[in-house]
Amino acid sequence: MVGASAAGLTTVEALRRKGYREPITVLGAEWHPPYDRPPLSKQFLCGDWDEARTRLRPDAMLSALDADFVLGDPAVALDAERRVVRTAADRALTADAVVIATGLTPRRLLGPELEGVHVLRTLDDAAALRKDLLVADRVVVVGDGVLGAEIAATARNLGRQVTLAGPQTFLLESQLGPVVGALLGELHRAEGVDLRLGTAVTGLTGLTGLTGLTGLTGVDGRVRGVQLADGEVLPADVVVVALGAAPATGWLEGSGLRLDNGVVCDAHCRAADGIYAAGDVARWQHDDSLVRLENRTNATEQALCVAANILGDEQPYRPIPYFWTDQFTVKLQVHGRPTADAEVTVAEGNIADGRFVAHYRRGDRLVAVLGWNMPKQTRLHREHLV
């Protein structure tokens, strides 16, 4: 098992539950035992949860799995034909089955590193960001997707002055389209977030000049602002770059596997004989296209499918995607595959009351159901997607 997080751990648990008794090794790049990522931008970042609460399982449950957790030793190479995984500490592990569950690596802005500039993927990232947020006045979030919007909401809840900049016209536009994007924008503005949408960020400024895309660093090495394409500089003590993330497949170069925006797999999540991928890193054949999902539920569901397939209970992976996001007082839940160009209609509740279920249609096909503070009803509408 390469990757000791949601998908990796779930695969191990499912294998054991199904009676697999052979040795299992779990390799993790980080020193932390498996923890959950969704709270990192929410409960952990705002201080409601401590580190222990982000743990996926207590020690006793991990021990009961009778798996060898090798933490702090990332895999650095795979020989796919012989199924040998090599690690940074020079371990060479040969296996009957290898599962790749290495998740994503966040994108950063180009240029020299400045203090006060953060990304958010790991527990250590979250702890460092929280420390900075507690003493910052002005926070700029670069990125108008789910993660950027969540971080902006949490920073605002902590009482910071928050500006969010991104190139789309609406928040989360590419995921949820302009109708819901506009509502999210209203929510953020009403809560005091300064939204600078439709503007590309071109770099970061330090004390004496522009860095990032153009290359000068401030004298004390600390970020001072974010430069927009129209020339404006947004002052900042802390900058969070939330520009998406790329599949963590660098260690698989030369492995013989097909890498193309993830580990390319067949409909059974198999990348090669005895080699599987699960979670954010996996791109598998779904009907006539390759699909990769970045959400927590997929990590679990795909891992369950991989465990079944390893044990010969051949099943194609055909999920109805689901993700949620919490921003200020709103819990959004999205089932299916919304597209920015889908027609959106309110199917239950209403927008003015701040509680509704929306349907996303393309032609006469219902492609997604979105709930805005209406969890129970949203689950019922999901049935129409099956």
Ligand SMILES: Cc1cc2nc3c(=O)[nH]c(=O)nc-3n(C[C@H](O)[C@H](O)[C@H](O)COP(=O)(O)OP(=O)(O)OC[C@H]3O[C@@H](n4cnc5c(N)ncnc54)[C@H](O)[C@@H]3O)c2cc1C
């Ligand atoms: C801040 C944040 C908030 C989120 N909020 C939500 C949310 O509200 N709702 C939602 O649906 N989804 C959310 N997500 C997405 C969700 O957390 C991911 O989809 C999920 O964690 C994917 O699980 P995974 O096991 O595939 O990958 P990951 O959780 O990324 O785990 C991959 C693991 O592999 C390790 N690794 C990487 N390279 C190597 C290597 N070479 N060798 C060994 N180990 C390696 C990494 O250290 C990591 O521990 C959020 C993600 C983040 C970062």
